[in-house]
Amino acid sequence: MKYFSIAPSEKLAGLVRCFWVLEMESFSGAPYIHRTMADGCIEMVFHYQGIFDELLNNEQQATSFSSGISGPSQQFKRFSIDQHFGIFGVYLYPFALAELFGIPALALTNEMIDTGTILGTAGKELEEKMMLARDNQHRIAIITQFLESRLTRRKIKYHAISETIRQIISTDGMSNVQRLADDSFLSMRQFQRNFKEHTGFSPKLFTRIARFQAALQKYPEKESLSLTDIAYDCGYYDQSHFIHDFKEFSGHHPGAYFSGKAEGTKWITV
Structure with missing residues (x-):
């Protein structure tokens, strides 16, 4: 591989x-x-x-x-x-x-x-x-x-919402959505509509997925970090929220995923 x-x-x-x-x-x-x-x-x-x-x-x-x-x-x-x-x-x-x-x-x-x-x-x-x-x-x-x-x-040039999306990704989903909406000078309803058109998701769901993706990137550190460490590092308030999101978005319990033996993880170790 x-x-x-x-x-x-x-x-x-x-x-x-x-x-x-x-x-x-x-x-x-x-x-x-x-x-x-x-x-x-x-x-x-x-x-x-x-x-x-x-x-x-x-x-x-x-x-x-x-x-x-x-x-x-x-x-x-x-x-x-x-x-x-x-x-x-x-x-x-x-x-x-x-x-x-x-x-x-x-x-x-x-x-x-x-x-x-x-x-x-x-x-x-x-x-x-x-x-x-x-x-x-x-x-x-x-x-x-x-x-x-x-x-x-291209007909669509730079859109302000693009920078907002990029910021959420770069901060691993730990950006404040209300503050981002305020910075865009849009009402929350307008912000959410534009955001969903450009990402496919509401800001709340998109940030949840960004946090989950940040957790996946901790895989190389699985030997030195506990599940609690990973959860808090990625902005989860408690381990139960971390487990819930991880199972929803991956199909794995995080304990199984970070064991190094879960299905679909072989490519990560190459």
């Missing part, structure tokens, strides 16, 4: 958090289970080798797309594959969907839609180029050129 991330170009840095690659070059034994967690951000995903099956709640499976866009999600999903694979991802701020493609994040909340369906002919052409690229450096060049070309013709 191999995982690494790459910083975007300077032009894209305001919209793209990073590019990432996950590969498994050899395979043996039981199928690999991958679990996606709740996330307020958006991902473009290209499966250039191998296709995962999504494991549904009714114990059935459905073949996932070869490439697509995963919108902001408050849910966890499970995927399975029994062969070697390679995935290239683009991790975007939620407002990037509107700025690059003219689509509000609200339209893709809890949705995963294939590239051709959402971006039409341009999406199908992009998928083909990414699949046929000789290596990941070439894929970075292809997606960078594609996204930078969208920047030059």
Whole structure:
């Protein structure tokens, strides 16, 4: 298993958090289970080798797309594959969907839609180029050129709510929502409406997911931190709230997740 991330170009840095690659070059034994967690951000995903099956709640499976866009999600999903694979991802701020493609994040909340369906002919052409690229450096060049070309013709320019969203993410969900609304010079109702259009979620839910994501980032420190330490470090008032949110957004009790043996955590240790 191999995982690494790459910083975007300077032009894209305001919209793209990073590019990432996950590969498994050899395979043996039981199928690999991958679990996606709740996330307020958006991902473009290209499966250039191998296709995962999504494991549904009714114990059935459905073949996932070869490439697509995963919108902001408050849910966890499970995927399975029994062969070697390679995935290239683009991790975007939620407002990037509107700025690059003219689509509000609200339209893709809890949705995963294939590239051709959402971006039409341009999406199908992009998928083909990414699949046929000789290596990941070439894929970075292809997606960078594609996204930078969208920047030059975007109709939606900088929106004040974008900085608010960025601040919530950078403070791991510990920003004061009322203060952010006041700073935006909008009524709370206007602020909440604009915020939901750009993120897919209410400010309260978005900050909960941001705190949860901050907790996930504590995984490398699991040997030195207790669950109580992680909960307080991430702004939870008590451990019960931490456990409730963690189970809702990941499907795992935090104790199981930070044990290092939970399903869907293998890629984090590479």
